[in-house]
Amino acid sequence: MGNNIMVVDDDYSMRNLVIETLEELEYYGVELLTAENGEEALETIKTKKPELVILDIMMPVMDGFEVCDIIKNKLGMKDTYIMMLTADGQEYNKQKGKDVGADVFMTKPFDPDEIIKVVSEVLGIIWNDKYSVNISLIDEQHKKLFEYINKAKRAERFSNNQKKVLEILGQMAEYALKHFETEEHYMKEFNFTGYKSHRNEHVYFTNTVNEHKNRTVDGGYQITSETLEYLVHWYFNHIQVIDKEYIDFFKKNGLK
Ligand SMILES: [Fe+2]
Ligand SMILES: [Fe+2]
Numbered sequence: 196m197g198n199n200i201m202v203v204d205d206d207y208s209m210r211n212l213v214i215e216t217l218e219e220l221e222y223y224g225v226e227l228l229t230a231e232n233g234e235e236a237l238e239t240i241k242t243k244k245p246e247l248v249i250l251d252i253m254m255p256v257m258d259g260f261e262v263c264d265i266i267k268n269k270l271g272m273k274d275t276y277i278m279m280l281t282a283d284g285q286e287y288n289k290q291k292g293k294d295v296g297a298d299v300f301m302t303k304p305f306d307p308d309e310i311i312k313v314v315s316e317v318l319g320i321i322w323n324d325k326y327s328v329n330i331s332l333i334d335e336q337h338k339k340l341f342e343y344i345n346k347a348k349r350a351e352r353f354s355n356n357q358k359k360v361l362e363i364l365g366q367m368a369e370y371a372l373k374h375f376e377t378e379e380h381y382m383k384e385f386n387f388t389g390y391k392s393h394r395n396e397h398v399y400f401t402n403t404v405n406e407h408k409n410r411t412v413d414g415g416y417q418i419t420s421e422t423l424e425y426l427v428h429w430y431f432n433h434i435q436v437i438d439k440e441y442i443d444f445f446k447k448n449g450l451k
Pocket of ligand 1: 378
């Protein structure tokens with residue numbers, strides 16, 4: 196999982212200020228990348244595929260609009276979030292930014308608390324070893340589910356596009372089902388005594404996600420951030436409490 200942030204600004208002090216503000220994220224394994232112009236940024240972006248690009252507008256060589264247009268439209272990296280830094284009072288730049296696909300706007304001079312808040316929301320839940328069940332196949336699947344959750348939350352928070360949220364929830368439900376089948380497969384194979392109650396939890400989650408998904412289709416119903424928070428909360432609790440109950444048992448039966 197990428198979890199890189201790229202800061203692009205030709206002004207050294209500005210770049211530094213953003214990096215200093217975001218430094219605490221390094222503790223969570225987020226890599227902070229910088230570039231002083233658009234061309235340099237694009238080189239790194241192509242290989243590092245950052246989750247978020249914080250982009251200045253006025254830059255030599257290539258301006259922020261062009262960089263954004265290349266990332267979103269020419270390279271088709273729609274999942275890379277673009278935060279544009281606009282100077283105070285230049286509202287017209289927002290529209291220009293939106294036209295080339297920028298997702299979020301931040302006015303310079305920015306409030307450090309505000310930028311960290313928005314960045315945290317874009318990054319979403321960052322995988323941490325404390326979530327690990329120490330079985331690589333299952334950890335990989337849990338990470339993937341985190342990605343879906345983050346994607347859904349981002350779509351709800353920033354694009355305000357219910358169709359997109361719904362689409363992601365659908366993908367998440369599908370993936371969750373696959374993941375649950377993996378866990379249940381081993382529980383059955385090894386005769387895990389907690390199989391039935393664990394399976395009930397899985398069924399509950401799948402039904403809840405599907406219910407929201409279908410209600411939205413029926414028209415008028417909106418998926419709210421509270422609903423997503425509820426799903427996130429359930430999932431967190433599940434992998435940190437319920438899934439941990441099978442670790443020793445699975446390990447004893449040879450899963451790594
Ligand atoms: Fe799980
Ligand atoms: Fe589970």
